[in-house]
Amino acid sequence: MPFGVAYRKKRKKLTYSGYLKISELLQLQSLLSKPEAHDEMLFIIIHQVYELWFKQLLHELDAISRCLNHGETLDAHRLLRRCIEIERVLIAQISVLETMTPVDFLDFRDNLMPASGFQSAQFREIEFLGGLKNSGYLKNFGKNSKGWKQLQKRLNALSLWESFLNLLIRKGFSITKNRELQAQELKKIYEQADQHYDLFLLTESLIEFDELFSRWRLIHVQMVERMIGSKTGTGGTEGVGYLKSTLEKKFFPQLWELRTHIKKNDSATLKRRIKQK
Ligand code: HEM
Structure with a gap:
């Protein structure tokens, strides 16, 4: 009888801080600078908040993959809209960090070597799950460490794109491995949007998710350039030069x-339907 009166009496009264483990959470910011550099607190908290959002993104993206695998297109779309809103938060947060000046950063930067966002396992998981699988990044993680194992798992699992293509195949699209031919086939989703309206909504949200991830890359590199110019990164890359080389990445x-291939289509009934109303 877990939900009876007796159970409620026995269970300790739930509190806000107990449920959310607030005191544990607030113990997790350990500054390395001595004497304490004022901005190191901001630097730690902002990274921790990012990691929490990455965790939530992975939670949603995994659910989206499951929806796609079960043909639940509109559920996948609804959750993808949530991911897009999270991405907007990720982008907006950068400006908080930009209130730190390069001089403030140098107060504690040396202590960070050789740690860097480059070693964020969850960030790489999002990339791998999105389809940007690159086993080369695994060498940045200790073999058999938690991050390494997670990334290995992601390398072997279906990407979001593969789940999407499988869904299309089940819906009768003719999908081959050839990327050019895939693009040709996928344009049908747009040209016949009224027949595949759920897919049309999903596809537009997929590209928005992709676009906002790229926007985060761009705003991060601009912030980095403003902060450290052409200094090398704490993670050992050449810094801004490396980050600029990632800007072309697309999920x-x-x-x-x-x-590029979409043509004017006078028989697009979606357009006609809107006009008729
Ligand atoms: C003062 C602030 C920051 C500076 C100066 C900075 C600098 C850099 C640099 C130079 C790199 C290239 C790798 C290397 O370290 O050699 C890098 C990569 C990265 N940083 Fe930052 N970063 C900052 C803040 C952040 C924040 C708040 C996040 C949020 C999680 C973040 C996430 C990442 C990620 C995920 C990468 C890897 C990107 C990729 O490989 O595509 N960084 N950062």
């Missing part, structure tokens, strides 16, 4: 490519 390149 779903075919969705960008198909736009």
